[in-house]
Amino acid sequence: MLVVENLRVSYGRIRALHGINFNVNEGEIVCIIGANGAGKSTTLRAISRMIPVEPGTRMTYKNKDLLKYPADRVVSRLGISHVPEGRRILDNLTVMENLKLSTYARKDGTGKIGQDLERVFSIFPRLEERRNQKGGTLSGGEQQMLAIGRAFMSGRNVMLLDEPSMGLAPLLMLHMFEALQEINKEGGTTILLVEQNARLALQFAQRGYVLEHGNLVLEGKSEELLDDPEVKKAYLGG
Amino acid sequence: MTFFFQNLINALQWGSFYALIALGYSMVYGVLMLFNFAHGDIFMVGAYIGFGVATGLVALTSMGALALPNWLILVLTILISMFLTSFVGMIVERVGYRPLRDAPRASAAITGLMIGIILETGNLALLGAQRISFPALVQSTTYNLGGVFVTNKKIMIVLFSIALMYALHLFVRKTRWGMAMRAMAFDYVVVPLLGVPINNIARMTFAIGSALAAVAGIFFGVAYPVLDPYMGIIFGWKAFVAAILGGRGSILGACLAGFLLGFIEIFVAMIFPSTLRDFIAYSIILLILTFRPHGFFGEPYSARLSL
Numbered sequence: 092m093l094v095v096e097n098l099r100v101s102y103g104r105i106r107a108l109h110g111i112n113f114n115v116n117e118g119e120i121v122c123i124i125g126a127n128g129a130g131k132s133t134t135l136r137a138i139s140r141m142i143p144v145e146p147g148t149r150m151t152y153k154n155k156d157l158l159k160y161p162a163d164r165v166v167s168r169l170g171i172s173h174v175p176e177g178r179r180i181l182d183n184l185t186v187m188e189n190l191k192l193s194t195y196a197r198k199d200g201t202g203k204i205g206q207d208l209e210r211v212f213s214i215f216p217r218l219e220e221r222r223n224q225k226g227g228t229l230s231g232g233e234q235q236m237l238a239i240g241r242a243f244m245s246g247r248n249v250m251l252l253d254e255p256s257m258g259l260a261p262l263l264m265l266h267m268f269e270a271l272q273e274i275n276k277e278g279g280t281t282i283l284l285v286e287q288n289a290r291l292a293l294q295f296a297q298r299g300y301v302l303e304h305g306n307l308v309l310e311g312k313s314e315e316l317l318d319d320p321e322v323k324k325a326y327l328g329g
Numbered sequence: 330m331t332f333f334f335q336n337l338i339n340a341l342q343w344g345s346f347y348a349l350i351a352l353g354y355s356m357v358y359g360v361l362m363l364f365n366f367a368h369g370d371i372f373m374v375g376a377y378i379g380f381g382v383a384t385g386l387v388a389l390t391s392m393g394a395l396a397l398p399n400w401l402i403l404v405l406t407i408l409i410s411m412f413l414t415s416f417v418g419m420i421v422e423r424v425g426y427r428p429l430r431d432a433p434r435a436s437a438a439i440t441g442l443m444i445g446i447i448l449e450t451g452n453l454a455l456l457g458a459q460r461i462s463f464p465a466l467v468q469s470t471t472y473n474l475g476g477v478f479v480t481n482k483k484i485m486i487v488l489f490s491i492a493l494m495y496a497l498h499l500f501v502r503k504t505r506w507g508m509a510m511r512a513m514a515f516d517y518v519v520v521p522l523l524g525v526p527i528n529n530i531a532r533m534t535f536a537i538g539s540a541l542a543a544v545a546g547i548f549f550g551v552a553y554p555v556l557d558p559y560m561g562i563i564f565g566w567k568a569f570v571a572a573i574l575g576g577r578g579s580i581l582g583a584c585l586a587g588f589l590l591g592f593i594e595i596f597v598a599m600i601f602p603s604t605l606r607d608f609i610a611y612s613i614i615l616l617i618l619t620f621r622p623h624g625f626f627g628e629p630y631s632a633r634l635s636l
Contacts, residue, residue: 139522166524179519181512192508196524245524 125302131285167196170248182227193245289326331476344591345490349545350568353538359578366441369565375543411540418539463550576627
């Protein structure tokens with residue numbers, strides 16, 4: 092459904108992605124694991140059209156050419172939302188405003204939006220408690236909840252998650268992944284996440300890709316990757 | 330004491346012009362992190378558009394094609410000019426600044442200065458160098474309030490300006506467009522990821538700033554009925570100073586600093602010879618900025634601007 096072919100991205104004269112190919116099927120949870128600087132975030136940014144790609148790259152979602160959509164329309168027209176690295180909560184806006192802003196381009200009426208808001212609050216009750224607090228006053232875990240909540244409100248066909256476990260305590264991490272699993276099961280939201288925490292990501296995802304220095308070197312079902320001696324050695328601590 | 334209040338009224342009117350123009354600088358800076366150095370000339374263009382609209386409506390009325398009282402002509406002039414001048418701002422944004430969104434800031438600054446020169450000389454080519462006078466739409470009435478003389482024009486200008494500033498405040502605080510502007514002021518990278526088209530927000534910011542400058546231009550025409558193509562330069566720079574003094578990106582700051590600038594200029598001129606006015610007034614501003622380099626409400630070295 093989401094098909095990426097020959098994705099190439101350069102920052103100046105340094106090529107970050109050397110033409111990678113992968114796909115994500117509808118309703119699937121797929122992860123891309125890799126070390127720092129492997130190109131994981133770059134991959135997600137390219138799909139979200141935050142950064143330009145080099146000629147020859149093809150990216151389609153349900154046969155629609157992603158390259159024809161500017162960043163905001165990837166979200167509002169195609170329903171592909173992105174929880175960025177470091178969450179990027181708008182500190183100067185309240186929790187409620189952060190969520191409302193995510194519905195800026197939605198045209199399906201306040202009733203539907205209200206239902207979705209209720210849903211976000213039922214998944215993350217903490218956000219409802221803090222609805223009138225400024226985003227900057229939230230803890231790291233709460234900010235991650237808000238970032239996922241925003242993605243849920245803005246576009247829910249596909250969610251791209253950039254290191255959702257970063258900076259979270261282990262218990263909170265599990266809670267976060269449970270919530271994502273719920274969103275995936277209930278609404279059929281397809282999830283593509285990139286993670287440095289390979290073990291966690293592979294336990295959560297059905298399939299995985301391994302990214303090294305801008306190349307996809309390995310792919311497979313999560314169980315296979317968890318058992319793969321190379322993956323074990325490089326990413327799972329032996 | 331009456332002397333003081335007399336000057337206070339004058340200062341409020343003078344400050345209204347600065348505040349309305351400073352808002353445009355500050356909003357654009359808040360949202361896009363650039364100073365639109367053509368903004369003073371947009372004020373000038375707004376004044377001229379106001380002149381054109383007012384003259385046209387007056388002519389139509391005197392020919393009998395329309396039967397409009399003067400106050401209605403003024404209201405229509407303000408509304409139509411705000412609308413038309415906002416397009417000038419949107420064109421400036423589209424042609425001058427959007428292609429430079431990712432260019433070094435200096436490029437945008439130079440572009441602004443060039444657009445300013447184009448607007449000035451364009452006006453010169455179109456209408457010639459002679460000054461033109463704004464049609465007298467408001468019959469001046471002077472009230473004597475315990476020795477302080479106030480004209481109806483001054484009251485109107487000051488009250489309407491403050492009302493506009495408050496309306497802008499509500500717009501930025503309460504509407505989803507205002508919310509998007511505040512979001513962009515904080516982090517413009519994440520805003521498109523929430524489905525918000527940032528180009529539209531940028532365009533809207535320029536439109537609002539330009540509409541406010543048009544109001545300032547018309548009020549200037551009502552108060553001092555002489556317009557010339559270079560009137561925007563000195564006003565633009567002084568309003569820019571007000572925007573800096575208020576704290577880049579701060580709406581409240583721009584308003585307060587605009588009025589403060591008006592006060593300082595008027596009161597300095599009250600005490601010292603008027604040739605020394607700007608010299609002393611801006612020395613005072615410089616002194617304030619020495620102690621508060623980020624202005625009243627600005628934050629140091631930060632993208633966290635407060636719209």
